[in-house]
Amino acid sequence: VRVLIASCLLALLAGCDHPSSDAGRGDPGAAPRSAPRQGTLQIVSLNRLQGLGDPIPCQPGDIGVLPAAAELRDRLAATGDTALLVAIGDACNRSHKPLHGKPAETANLARCEVELDALAACRPDAYVPGHADLATGFDALLARCEKRGLPVLLSNIAAPAHAGIRPWIVVQAGTLKIGLLGIIAARVGDPKEPEVEAGQKPEPMEVSYPGASMLPVDETVTRLVGELRGAQGVDLVVLLSSLSQKANSHLADIKGLDVVIGSADVGFEADRIVLDQVTAFMSAAPAGREVGHTTIAIRNGNMQMADMSPTHALVEQIATVEERMAEYSQRFGTDDPATLSRLVAPGAEQGFLNMVALLAENKEFLKVHESWKDSYIDHRPAELEPVDPGHPALAIMAGQGAAIEAALAAASFRPLVVPEGTPLIPKPEDCRACHAAQYDFWAATPHSRAFEDLRGEQQIHDVSCLECHAAGFEKPNGWSDPRFDGPFGGVTCFQCHDVYAPHSVSARQVVDPQFVHADSEQMDCTACHIPRRDPEFDKDVSLPAVTCPPMRADEPALLLARQGVLDALAARGAKGVTDPRDDYLQGRALVGLGSFEQGYAVLERYAKANPEDTHLRVETAQLFDRTGNSKGALQLLRDYLQTHAGEPVSNLAYITMLLQARDVAVRDPQLALSQITFLLPKDALESRKIALDFRVLQVDAYFAAGQPDKGLALINELARDHSGDPRLRQRIARYLGQ
Ligand code: HEC
Numbered sequence: 131v132r133v134l135i136a137s138c139l140l141a142l143l144a145g146c147d148h149p150s151s152d153a154g155r156g157d158p159g160a161a162p163r164s165a166p167r168q169g170t171l172q173i174v175s176l177n178r179l180q181g182l183g184d185p186i187p188c189q190p191g192d193i194g195v196l197p198a199a200a201e202l203r204d205r206l207a208a209t210g211d212t213a214l215l216v217a218i219g220d221a222c223n224r225s226h227k228p229l230h231g232k233p234a235e236t237a238n239l240a241r242c243e244v245e246l247d248a249l250a251a252c253r254p255d256a257y258v259p260g261h262a263d264l265a266t267g268f269d270a271l272l273a274r275c276e277k278r279g280l281p282v283l284l285s286n287i288a289a290p291a292h293a294g295i296r297p298w299i300v301v302q303a304g305t306l307k308i309g310l311l312g313i314i315a316a317r318v319g320d321p322k323e324p325e326v327e328a329g330q331k332p333e334p335m336e337v338s339y340p341g342a343s344m345l346p347v348d349e350t351v352t353r354l355v356g357e358l359r360g361a362q363g364v365d366l367v368v369l370l371s372s373l374s375q376k377a378n379s380h381l382a383d384i385k386g387l388d389v390v391i392g393s394a395d396v397g398f399e400a401d402r403i404v405l406d407q408v409t410a411f412m413s414a415a416p417a418g419r420e421v422g423h424t425t426i427a428i429r430n431g432n433m434q435m436a437d438m439s440p441t442h443a444l445v446e447q448i449a450t451v452e453e454r455m456a457e458y459s460q461r462f463g464t465d466d467p468a469t470l471s472r473l474v475a476p477g478a479e480q481g482f483l484n485m486v487a488l489l490a491e492n493k494e495f496l497k498v499h500e501s502w503k504d505s506y507i508d509h510r511p512a513e514l515e516p517v518d519p520g521h522p523a524l525a526i527m528a529g530q531g532a533a534i535e536a537a538l539a540a541a542s543f544r545p546l547v548v549p550e551g552t553p554l555i556p557k558p559e560d561c562r563a564c565h566a567a568q569y570d571f572w573a574a575t576p577h578s579r580a581f582e583d584l585r586g587e588q589q590i591h592d593v594s595c596l597e598c599h600a601a602g603f604e605k606p607n608g609w610s611d612p613r614f615d616g617p618f619g620g621v622t623c624f625q626c627h628d629v630y631a632p633h634s635v636s637a638r639q640v641v642d643p644q645f646v647h648a649d650s651e652q653m654d655c656t657a658c659h660i661p662r663r664d665p666e667f668d669k670d671v672s673l674p675a676v677t678c679p680p681m682r683a684d685e686p687a688l689l690l691a692r693q694g695v696l697d698a699l700a701a702r703g704a705k706g707v708t709d710p711r712d713d714y715l716q717g718r719a720l721v722g723l724g725s726f727e728q729g730y731a732v733l734e735r736y737a738k739a740n741p742e743d744t745h746l747r748v749e750t751a752q753l754f755d756r757t758g759n760s761k762g763a764l765q766l767l768r769d770y771l772q773t774h775a776g777e778p779v780s781n782l783a784y785i786t787m788l789l790q791a792r793d794v795a796v797r798d799p800q801l802a803l804s805q806i807t808f809l810l811p812k813d814a815l816e817s818r819k820i821a822l823d824f825r826v827l828q829v830d831a832y833f834a835a836g837q838p839d840k841g842l843a844l845i846n847e848l849a850r851d852h853s854g855d856p857r858l859r860q861r862i863a864r865y866l867g868q
């Protein structure tokens with residue numbers, strides 16, 4: 131389900147309201163013009179490539195974006211347009227935060243150098259490094275760029291020792307002259323908000339590089355725009371920026387700046403242009419997920435450019451909404467919007483009618499655009515084509531593994547230093563004794579091979595692979611030296627369950643869920659299954675393939691482990707040593723051993739003795755439900771809510787239980803509904819995120835209580851603001867079969 135965005139009618143840029151003669155104080159050099167300004171500039175932009183230029187090994191068949199972007203530039207140039215390839219922001223490195231220790235940094239640097247070589251082989255027209263790139267060594271990085279002929283464009287860094295740094299680049303397109311500037315954040319700290327107001331968190335840090343000074347962004351851009359439009363006689367100024375979208379917007383106040391390409395914002399994708407006053411902003415998703423393709427076409431001296439970007443997104447949006455409308459018409463047997471609004475969205479009729487009106491407006495809008503022949507600006511994700519396997523950049527990048535091996539083989543690193551302290555990251559073998567069935571299941575999934583697969587690619591020491599392909603890398607008390615050969619395995623139990631080593635060795639922790647966390651709902655698969663690595667990933671679809679078999683109540687190993695806990699508690703008790711949590715552990719062990727009545731009684735007593743502990747209450751209730759005591763579970767939560775009526779965590783558990791209790795007899799969707807209604811209007815819930823947790827359950831409650839109309843209307847309402855929320859998508863699939 132896509133949500134319509136209201137689009138304004140043909141929006142115009144007015145790049146022409148500052149003729150170059152105005153800006154040009156002392157402007158003797160500008161040539162007089164005769165022919166009308168006319169030309170087409172194509173810019174292919176890599177936004178914060180972060181070392182991901184190569185075809186990524188996780189997706190055999192993937193196109194390497196860097197060489198593919200270079201070939202696109204060449205194809206565009208072959209049509210006679212002026213075509214540029216620009217790399218904006220960090221092209222080789224991902225974070226300016228140092229990795230743990232020298233070997234990891236060395237591996238990273240070796241990889242980075244290969245990426246720069248590959249970039250140079252693609253002959254970009256401008257490279258605007260970001261702070262993470264510069265943090266690999268300011269002088270060394272710039273020297274490497276100079277050696278490789280990489281044109282570094284950094285308008286707001288003054289570094290006298292590096293004459294190769296350009297404050298601007300001027301290009302010609304037809305009879306047009308275009309100036310390019312390249313801007314880096316003046317401060318770092320939070321790369322997303324490099325320009326946050328002082329006093330706000332997190333505090334941005336001034337950056338400094340030896341022999342260089344950072345120039346203030348706004349002043350520098352103002353000055354250089356004046357120079358470009360003046361002495362240089364340019365018609366259009368394009369800024370290549372790795373600032374946040376918010377910081378870029380500040381620049382809209384600067385007269386004479388026409389176009390800003392690039393942003394540090396992850397969510398700013400290449401399907402739209404944002405107009406702010408007379409400046410147009412656009413970007414492309416970073417990390418190789420998208421390559422931006424901008425076209426600036428000026429016809430007959432008309433510098434007012436129509437924004438063509440809606441034509442890309444609108445086609446799909448219109449199709450989606452039309453499809454939905456057709457479905458409604460078919461289901462309800464009418465085309466009449468007013469009637470449909472009452473049937474489809476009772477209580478939200480106006481919203482439905484607005485959607486219908488917007489659809490008509492958008493279709494009109496699209497027609498106007500498609501007939502446009504005059505000056506325009508357009509921006510979209512580039513359509514890349516597979517490159518010749520012999521492309522020089524590909525050949526260079528294939529040497530990454532070898533370059534890392536060579537760097538790590540340097541004599542100065544030997545011998546290996548064994549990490550100090552007790553590792554907290556468990557090995558899967560540590561779990562096998564008690565969870566044999568789960569171990570065997572896991573061992574047959576690709577996750578168990580994740581580390582060995584790096585060996586196949588000869589990238590076993592590449593730190594940029596280890597974060598997803600090896601357990602515990604760069605984790606506190608984990609593993610930080612890539613020269614160790616994958617000490618904790620591939621994608622192991624730890625990554626999904628968040629279970630630390632003590633759970634498998636200490637009697638106390640064997641039954642203490644403090645160390646046994648993360649149910650499937652909480653597992654963060656998308657930390658690794660990111661779109662770039664796994665574009666089709668859908669957690670709901672993939673989950674069954676990795677869901678270990680449940681523990682069996684009668685498994686001897688588990689019974690023994692629980693008995694061991696009881697024995698240990700008894701032994702400690704005999705010595706007079708007690709711990710406040712002993713009752714809790716005893717209760718859990720008893721329940722696990724099948725002494726339910728006894729166990730529940732201990733746990734109930736313990737919960738009541740800790741009347742303020744929300745998590746304990748919820749945990750205990752969930753254990754009750756899981757082990758067949760749903761009634762007791764509801765009672766525990768109800769008692770708690772007597773004194774904590776608006777508390778969100780326990781309410782969420784309570785309402786979830788009313789809808790999904792294992793014992794179907796205690797479910798009560800009607801009560802769940804009234805509890806949600808009681809909570810929501812009173813603003814008892816602090817944040818919108820929490821409110822959404824309840825709204826999604828409200829959908830379930832409506833359907834379970836036999837009120838599907840209200841459920842449907844609520845889905846429509848929620849989809850307007852939260853169409854991407856996975857829980858909502860799940861409900862849409864469940865109730866609308868889409
Ligand atoms: C952000 C997480 C992430 C990083 C970083 C990462 N991978 Fe992967 N990798 C994945 C995921 C997820 C898959 C599974 C993709 C799928 O099957 O669709 C995968 C799959 C693979 C595969 C199996 C492909 C096949 O044949 O099916 C190989 C080989 C691989 N990665 C190598 C690497 C190498 C080499 C690196 C470092 C250069 C790396 N990966 C970095 C997440 C990552």
Ligand code: HEC
Nearest residue numbers: 556560561564623627629634640641646688691692718722
């Ligand atoms: C000495 C035996 C033992 C070992 C070794 C062990 N576990 Fe457990 N594990 C248990 C017991 C017993 C339970 C059930 C706890 C309870 O009943 O409260 C359990 C529960 C779990 C649960 C489910 C928790 C829940 O609340 O649903 C997970 C997940 C788990 N263990 C993962 C692991 C992992 C990962 C390892 C390896 C690091 C491991 N276990 C090692 C005994 C063990």
Ligand code: HEC
Nearest residue numbers: 558561565568569572622623626649650676677678680681
């Ligand atoms: C890719 C993620 C993933 C990995 C890796 C993984 N598991 Fe699981 N495991 C799951 C999921 C999902 C469930 C179902 C839990 C749920 O529904 O809350 C599960 C269930 C379990 C359970 C049963 C819990 C219960 O309540 O009955 C145990 C025990 C367990 N896993 C142990 C392990 C062990 C031991 C390993 C490593 C050898 C491991 N898991 C690796 C995803 C994973």
Ligand code: HEC
Nearest residue numbers: 576579580583598599621625653654655658672673675676
């Ligand atoms: C620590 C990183 C990491 C996490 C967390 C993770 N995965 Fe994976 N996953 C990988 C890697 C890496 C591979 C590829 C392994 C290989 O083939 O070398 C993979 C492969 C898979 C595969 C097989 C290939 C495919 O895409 O069809 C499935 C299914 C899968 N993961 C599902 C999940 C699910 C579901 C979760 C969350 C419960 C999850 N993974 C969590 C890294 C991860």
